[in-house]
Structures are given as C-alpha cells and as structure tokens.
Amino acid sequence: MALIRLTGRHAIGAHTHAIVDDDMVDFLLQWRWKAKPNAGGNNVYAVRNAMRDGKHVTLRMHRIVAGLSHDDPHDVDHDNHNSLDNRRMNLLRATRSENTSNARQLMQSKACQHCGGLVVRQVSALAASKPLTCDQCKLAQRAAQRRRRRARELSRRTDAATRGAAPGAPGAPGRGIGHVNGSLPALPTHGGTARARSSRSCE
Numbered sequence: 001m002a003l004i005r006l007t008g009r010h011a012i013g014a015h016t017h018a019i020v021d022d023d024m025v026d027f028l029l030q031w032r033w034k035a036k037p038n039a040g041g042n043n044v045y046a047v048r049n050a051m052r053d054g055k056h057v058t059l060r061m062h063r064i065v066a067g068l069s070h071d072d073p074h075d076v077d078h079d080n081h082n083s084l085d086n087r088r089m090n091l092l093r094a095t096r097s098e099n100t101s102n103a104r105q106l107m108q109s110k111a112c113q114h115c116g117g118l119v120v121r122q123v124s125a126l127a128a129s130k131p132l133t134c135d136q137c138k139l140a141q142r143a144a145q146r147r148r149r150r151a152r153e154l155s156r157r158t159d160a161a162t163r164g165a166a167p168g169a170p171g172a173p174g175r176g177i178g179h180v181n182g183s184l185p186a187l188p189t190h191g192g193t194a195r196a197r198s199s200r201s202c203e
C-alpha cells in the first residue's frame with residue numbers, strides 16, 4: 001500500500017492522499033493528481049486533466065487502476081466507500097446493463113495459492129474470498145490432469161489386453177465358443193440377470 005499526494009484546494013483533511021497498490025505508484029506518478037468532489041459533493045476523487053480528441057476531459061484514478069478507458073460504460077465502485085482508496089482489491093467493477101447489475105466484479109490481486117506469484121484478476125465479488133491460481137499453474141494443472149487421464153486410459157487398455165490373452169480367466173470374453181458376452185439379446189430369458197445368463201451360456 002502506498003500514498004499518492006493530491007493537489008488542489010480540496011486536498012485537505014481526509015482528502016490529501018489517494019491510497020494505491022505499491023506496483024501502481026510509478027505508473028500513476030507520471031501525472032499530477034487533484035482532489036475533486038463529484039457533482040453531489042459527497043465524495044472526493046483523485047483525478048487528472050487530459051486532452052481527448054481536442055477536448056479537456058477529467059480522468060479518474062480509480063477507473064485507470066481498474067483498467068477502464070475514459071469512455072468505457074462500466075462503473076467502478078469503492079467497496080469500502082472510501083473514494084480515495086484506489087487499491088485494486090477495493091475497486092468493484094459494475095456494468096450498467098440490467099442483466100448483470102447484480103454481478104459485481106472485484107479487481108483482485110492475490111498471491112497464487114500454488115506458486116505464490118502475484119495474480120491480478122477480475123473476479124465476482126461473491127467469489128472474492130476464494131484462493132486464486134495463476135495462469136501458469138492452471139496450465140500446469142490441466143497438463144497434469146491430461147497426463148493422469150492418459151495413464152488411466154493406458155492401464156485400462158493394458159488390463160483388457162491381459163484379460164484377452166488369457167481366455168480362461170474370469171471376466172475374459174468367451175472367445176472360441178461362438179459368442180461373446182454382450183451379444184446375447186436374443187436368448188430366451190428365464191428370469192435371470194444378463195450376467196447370470198451369459199455366464200451360464202458360456203459353460
């Protein structure tokens with residue numbers, strides 16, 4: 001956590017600094033940041049002035065930290081209601097679309113639960129307490145899963161081949177008797193189960 005000093009006549013009292021993640025300081029300090037109340041005057045934000053297409057615009061620090069462009073339709077809320085706390089973990093991204101208005105998104109930076117590397121990801125606010133896995137560890141997990149699946153498949157095939165090579169072994173297909181298990185649907189039933197029928201007919 002680091003503080004960025006704000007300028008302007010509103011940079012007084014509780015509004016002298018914005019709170020940011022350590023790794024954002026160098027990037028954000030490229031510009032001067034001003035404390036500016038919103039239209040209602042109930043919140044003070046860290047902002048800077050810029051030119052966009054020949055027009056003066058006000059860029060809000062929290063939107064930049066959340067990775068939103070100036071004209072992105074998403075809103076960003078401050079989870080702890082401190083409008084100057086612009087750490088990623090405090091920024092909730094909310095779309096203005098009705099459908100997803102309840103699916104609030106949270107910018108999170110956490111240590112990967114496997115390798116400890118930093119993971120920065122947008123997650124549902126509901127899943128905010130769950131551990132994160134970095135992309136590399138996810139890929140490694142998927143590769144390990146595939147390897148296990150292949151090994152299982154291989155051992156299944158080896159088992160089947162072993163059974164096939166020993167015709168007298170229990171469970172081996174009744175080769176050489178003229179039929180195999182599972183090809184007996186036309187046999188008259190005597191109330192026995194399929195397994196009982198097929199083993200009887202193999203004797």
Ligand SMILES: [Zn+2]
Nearest residue numbers: 112115134137
């Ligand atoms: Zn990892």
